[in-house]
Amino acid sequence: MFENFEKFAETLSNTGKNGIDFGKLSYKAATEQKTLNDLYNRIGRKFVEENKDVAVDGELGEIKAQAVAKAQEIEALKAQIRMLRGVVVCENCGAEVDAENDYCGKCGTKLVKPEPPVEETEDEVADDGESIEVEVVVEDDHTNEGAAD
Numbered sequence: 839m840f841e842n843f844e845k846f847a848e849t850l851s852n853t854g855k856n857g858i859d860f861g862k863l864s865y866k867a868a869t870e871q872k873t874l875n876d877l878y879n880r881i882g883r884k885f886v887e888e889n890k891d892v893a894v895d896g897e898l899g900e901i902k903a904q905a906v907a908k909a910q911e912i913e914a915l916k917a918q919i920r921m922l923r924g925v926v927v928c929e930n931c932g933a934e935v936d937a938e939n940d941y942c943g944k945c946g947t948k949l950v951k952p953e954p955p956v957e958e959t960e961d962e963v964a965d966d967g968e969s970i971e972v973e974v975v976v977e978d979d980h981t982n983e984g985a986a987d
């Protein structure tokens with residue numbers, strides 16, 4: 839325990855017995871870990887993009903299917919948020935424009951409006967039992983993907 843405390847103290851002082859800057863090394867390791875995580879992230883994205891319409895067998899296929907489904911869920915949530923905020927996204931420049939407008943205020947492209955939502959109160963939805971529940975799950979494991987201990 840005392841030994842651990844010494845190590846802890848060394849970490850705090852950032853310099854070990856041999857004059858090694860552990861703080862600097864730890865920072866470098868963390869930075870390289872982040873770069874590696876970014877690379878894994880890019881591999882995953884590229885794989886999903888390139889295989890979006892391709893059937894993939896095995897575990898990779900399952901993960902890809904989950905990623906595609908998750909991306910669709912996120913898009914649906916974003917669309918819901920935009921609808922509630924009364925904005926549409928310009929297909930040309932990506933700007934968020936008031937849904938009242940017919941043309942993008944930024945680039946002038948004609949706006950494509952989403953189909954008007956079917957207005958239902960929560961009570962009606964609950965009564966007819968046809969509600970689609972959007973469950974927002976905050977997962978905490980994504981930050982550790984690919985991280986080594």
Ligand SMILES: [Zn+2]
Pocket residue numbers: 928929930931932933942943944945946947
């Ligand atoms: Zn635009």
